[in-house]
Amino acid sequence: MRLYTLVEEHAADPAFGCEHGLSFYLETEREHLLFDLGQSELFLRNAHALGLDIARVDRAFLSxxxxxxxxxxxxxxxxxDHAPVYVHSRAFEPHFSRKPEGVRPIGLDPELEHHPRLVPTGDVYEVSPNLxxxxxxxxxxxxxxGGKNLLERVGDTYVPDAFAHEQSLIVYDKGKCILFTGCAHRGVVNLVQRAAEHAGRMPDVVVGGMHLYSPSQKKSEPDELIRAVGERLGKTGARYLTGHCTGEHAYAVLHDMLGDQxxxxPAGSQVDL
Structure with missing residues (x-):
């Protein structure tokens, strides 16, 4: 498998653009997959710079x-013009972020909710024997x-988002088990454990953000929490490939603890899994 990062806050090379967001392109033995789409058309431009054709994607997933x-x-x-897009059935509900200047919407374009190529998913959804x-x-x-500053609305009241709309993807290919987490708002430790329960084994590789930095508040989680995460991840034996909402400080702390694990x-990077 080869993994390409199409969108992230940093770029591997000046040839690639960057933005707040995330998008991955995965080539498996069977098909080409797209996991998340960033916030704009940047994923298209970076895909072109990498020599990737988005028209060849067989399936897309929205975390x-x-x-x-x-x-x-x-x-x-x-x-x-053909790939289905798998989206949780609650993903198009209104979502918000509490910033110092007030609450603002951060959801999806509601006009796309009923597009015929969107496939609504639920708690557990088997796309294929390998997905x-x-x-x-x-x-x-x-x-x-920091997740408490991400909100949903109940009646006229804003409450912390329970992230019922957040889904993760397990990919099986050539004997390997890969977990894609998106932002892991409910905790990367908990997502990895649940993935292991579904797969009957720990993932070999975990790809995605860990939400240890709050963009809305511009602050990292306390080192105590970051180190607690690192201690638990280190025991799994999995390899972790991350970025986006993990944050630079948290990544530095985790790298000190986990080393090459x-x-x-960054956007434009390529990794063989």
Whole structure:
């Protein structure tokens, strides 16, 4: 398998653009997959710079209902005329962020909710024998405090988002088990554990953000929490490839703890899994 990072906050080379968001392109033995779409059409431009053709994507997945992961959805539907897009059934509900200047919407374009190529998913959704989506995470260890500034609306009241709309993807290929987490709002420790329960084994590689930095508040989680996450991840034996909402400080702390067990994925990077 070869993994390409199409969108992230940093770029591997000046030839690639960067933005707040995330998008990955994965070539497996069987098909080409796209996981998340960034916040704009940037994923298309970076794919072109990497020599990748978005029209060849067989399936696309949206991890959750925030603009920085699904803002490129309309561009994808335009550039690719056949691939289904798997989206949790609650992803198009309104979502918000509490910033110092007030609450603002951060959801998806509601006009796309009923597009015929969108496939609604639920708690557990088997796409194929090699692809499993799940959102049934119940663990509560090492969760980000910054996540409390991400909101949903109940009636006229804003409450912390429970992230029922957040799904993760397990990919099986050539004997390997790869987990894609998106932002891991419910805690990367809990997502990895739930993935292991679904797969019957620990993932070999975990790809995605860990939400140890709050962009809305511009602050990292406390070192105590970051180190608690690192201690638990180190025991799994999995390799971690991360970026986006993990944050630079948290990544530095985790790298000090985990060494080569963790790596960073700027836009334009390529990794063989």
């Amino acid at each position: 959750h209902g925030h603009y920085d992961h699904g803002g490129g959805l309309s561009a994808f539907l335009r550039e690719n 499993l989506l799940f959102s049934d995470v119940t663990g509560t260890e090492c969760q980000s405090e 963790i790596g960073y994925l």
